[in-house]
Amino acid sequence: MLLRQEGAAGTLLLNRPRALNALDGEMIARLDAAIRQLRDDPAVKLVILEGAGGRAFCAGGDVRRIRELALAGDSAAIHAFFAGEYAVNAAIATFEKPWISLIDGVCMGGGIGVSVHGSHRIVTEHALLAMPETAIALFPDVGTSFTLPRLPSATPGAMGRFLALTGARLRGAEAVEAGLATHFVPRDRLPPLRSALLAGDPGVVADFAEPVPPGALAAQRPAIDRCFGPTTLPAIQAALATENTDWAQTQSAILAKMSPTSLAVTLELLHRGATQDLARCLATELALTGPVTQHPDFAEGVRAVLVDKDNSPTWAPAPARLDGFFVG
Numbered sequence: 199m200l201l202r203q204e205g206a207a208g209t210l211l212l213n214r215p216r217a218l219n220a221l222d223g224e225m226i227a228r229l230d231a232a233i234r235q236l237r238d239d240p241a242v243k244l245v246i247l248e249g250a251g252g253r254a255f256c257a258g259g260d261v262r263r264i265r266e267l268a269l270a271g272d273s274a275a276i277h278a279f280f281a282g283e284y285a286v287n288a289a290i291a292t293f294e295k296p297w298i299s300l301i302d303g304v305c306m307g308g309g310i311g312v313s314v315h316g317s318h319r320i321v322t323e324h325a326l327l328a329m330p331e332t333a334i335a336l337f338p339d340v341g342t343s344f345t346l347p348r349l350p351s352a353t354p355g356a357m358g359r360f361l362a363l364t365g366a367r368l369r370g371a372e373a374v375e376a377g378l379a380t381h382f383v384p385r386d387r388l389p390p391l392r393s394a395l396l397a398g399d400p401g402v403v404a405d406f407a408e409p410v411p412p413g414a415l416a417a418q419r420p421a422i423d424r425c426f427g428p429t430t431l432p433a434i435q436a437a438l439a440t441e442n443t444d445w446a447q448t449q450s451a452i453l454a455k456m457s458p459t460s461l462a463v464t465l466e467l468l469h470r471g472a473t474q475d476l477a478r479c480l481a482t483e484l485a486l487t488g489p490v491t492q493h494p495d496f497a498e499g500v501r502a503v504l505v506d507k508d509n510s511p512t513w514a515p516a517p518a519r520l521d522g523f524f525v526g
Contacts (some may be wrong), residue, residue, distance in 0.1 A: 199211065199212055199213055199225045199228040199229055199232065199379070200213050201228075201232045201235070201236075203239075203241065203242065204243070204267075204396050205397060205398065205523035206241065206242065206243040206396065206397060206398025207242065207243065207244050207245065207246050207395055207398060208232070208235075208239070208242040208244075208245045209244070209245075209246045209248070209384065209397045210229070210232055210234040210245060210247045210248070211248050211249070211250050212247070212248070212249045212250060212255070212256050212312075213217055213250045213264060215249075215250045215251025215252075215253065215254070216251075217257070217260070218251075218254035218256070218257035218303075218304055218461070219249040219250060219251065219254050219255065219256045219257060219309070220257045220258055220259060220260050220308070221256060221258070221260060221308045221309075221312070222260040222263065223258045223263075223278075223282065224278055226279070226283050227282065227311065228476060229286050229291065230282065230285060230286050233286065233289045233290065233293065234289075236293075236295070236325060237289075237293060237295070237350065237517065238297060242295065243295060243296075243398030243399075244296040244298060244395065244398055244400050245293070245295060245297050245298065245316075246298050246300065246392065246395055247297065247298065247299045247312065247313065247316070248299075248300045248302075248392075249301075249302070249303060249305075249309075251303075252302075252303065253303050253304065254303040254304035254305070254309075254513050255299070255300075255301040255302060255303050255304065255305040255309050255313070255325070256304075256305055256306075256308060256309030256312060256313075256445050257282060257304050257305075257307070257309060257463055258306045258307030258308045258309055259279075259307055259308035259340075259405060261307075261334060261500050261504065262352045262500060262504055262505065262520065263279075264276055264279060264491060264500075265496070265497050265501070265505070267279075267491075267494060268491045268492065268497055269497055273491075273492070275489060276487060276488070276491050277484075277487065277488065280339070280483075280484055280487045283308060283311065283340065284339075284340065284480045284483065284484055286311075286312065286340070287311045287312070287315055287340050287341045287480060288315075288341070288476065288477065288480055290315045290316050291313060291315035291341070291476055292428075293316070296316075296317045296318060296362070296400040297315075297316030297317050297318070297404070297510075298316065298317065298318040298320065298395060298400060299312070299313035299316055299318065299319050299321070300320050300388055300392065300408050301313060301319060301321045301325045301327070301373075301379065302321075302324050302385055302388060303324055303325065303326065303327060304326050304328070305321075305325060305326065305327045305328075306326075306328045306330055307329060307330070307331065307339075307340065308340055310329060310340060310342060310378065311339070311341060311342070312340075313339025314340075314341070314342065314345050315341055315345075315476070317380075317409075318380050318381065318400060318403055319373075319378065319379040319380045319381070320379065320380065320381045320382075320383050320388075320403065320407070321371070321373045321374065321379040321381070321383075322370065322382075322383060322384060322385040322388060323369075323370040323371070323382075323384060324370070324385055325368075325369070325370050325373060325379070326367055326368070326369055327367070327368045327373045327378055327379070328366065328367040329342055329346070329364055329365060329471060330367075331362075331460065331464070332362070332363060332364075332365055332456040332457060332460040332461055332464055333365055333455070333457075333499060333503055334457075334460075334496065334499035334500050334502075334504070335457035335459060335460045335490070335493065335496045335498065335499035335500075335511075335513070336460065336490060336491075336496060336499070337460060337463050337464045337467055337483070337486060337490060338361075338362045338464060338467070338468070339373055339483045339486075339487070340483075341476055341479055341480050341483070342362070342418075343467045343468060343470070343479045343482065343483055344471050344473030344474065344475070344480075345378075346358030346359075346361060346362050346468055346471070347359075347471050347472035348472075349361075349376055349377040349378070351419075351422070351427075352419070352420075352421060352423045353423040353424075353426075353427035354472070355427075355429070355468065355472060356422050356423045356425075356426040356427045357376060357377070357419075357422060358427070358468055359426040359429075359434070359465070359468060360375065360422045360425075360426040360449075362464050362468060363426070363453060363456070363461055363464060363465070364449055364452045364453065364456075365452070365456075366497035368415065370382065371410040371413055372413060372415045372444070373415060373511070374410040375410060375412070375413060375415040375416055376415055376463075381403055381404075381407040382407060382408050382409075382410050383403075383406050383408065384408065385406050386510050387406050390406070391403065391406040394406070398405060405442055418445060419497035421441060421443070421445060424437055424441060425437040425438050425441055425446060425449065429465065429469060431453075431461055431462065431465060432464070434453075435450065435453065438450045438453075447448070457495045457499055458513055458514075458515060458516030459493060459495050459513070459514060459516055459517055460490075460495065460499075461516070461517050462520060463486065463520065463523055465524075466520055466524060467482065467483070470482060470524075482524075485518060485524075485525060486523060486524070489522055489523045490523065494514055495511075495513055498512060498513065499511050499513075500513045
């Protein structure tokens with residue numbers, strides 16, 4: 199992670215391009231230190247966060263490493279990793295200067311965590327945003343248990359449940375439609391926007407942003423509200439069966455591939471997050487990281503998606519109760 203001061207801006211570059219700028223422990227520690235430095239520097243009027251390499255803003259956290267730690271039984275190291283990451287998320291949320299993320303490329307999981315809690319999330323036509331955790335038997339974390347239930351929906355929570363359960367990928371302006379991004383700026387306008395921001399005025403973003411007309415996501419909103427408005431998995435599956443469209447059948451097939459345990463944990467987490475503040479959401483997520491990474495589905499999911507890449511996980515059955523995951 200590279201920190202520079204350019205004009206009135208503090209600039210942060212996530213610099214692991216071969217790993218699609220995935221967050222490891224060292225990068226998280228550097229981000230934490232940089233936030234402290236930038237917060238206290240009166241010459242810095244705003245922060246610009248970018249990803250190196252042209253392919254990704256940040257593909258998430260280093261879950262392969264977390265899997266290794268889980269298989270080794272190193273629960274203390276797992277806790278330390280997530281505690282550090284979530285502390286950075288909280289620090290961004292309470293950062294008193296504009297935090298401007300230029301999202302051009304893949305932004306998933308931890309990448310959303312270091313952007314969504316800031317003031318400006320700017321996406322290009324090449325941006326790809328998702329919370330794909332249910333595919334690896336994790337859960338939407340980095341404070342998104344606070345963010346997702348609050349995304350704009352005619353049926354409260356429906357958009358968040360849709361994105362969280364299916365891992366749906368939002369391309370470009372769709373992220374603005376969903377509420378995860380704040381502005382759409384074409385890629386070729388990012389360099390002049392970045393240059394303009396160095397003067398320290400976040401208001402220039404409006405000069406470069408383009409309006410986002412209703413698109414593919416907006417067209418599906420009524421169906422999302424009908425099918426993901428319910429708060430239990432059987433009710434969601436029944437609503438999708440009743441909808442009986444190509445889109446609904448695709449969502450049903452996606453849910454059938456996800457970890458049943460992860461789906462159950464995710465629904466309960468979002469239910470709780472809807473009435474909790476961000477600090478409490480992060481605390482709940484941190485408490486969950488232990489039992490979830492110790493569950494066999496986590497190692498199996500990461501193996502299937504990121505290690506062997508056969509995309510054929512063998513899941514454990516869904517738990518009858520979630521007492522072993524949630525406290526209180």
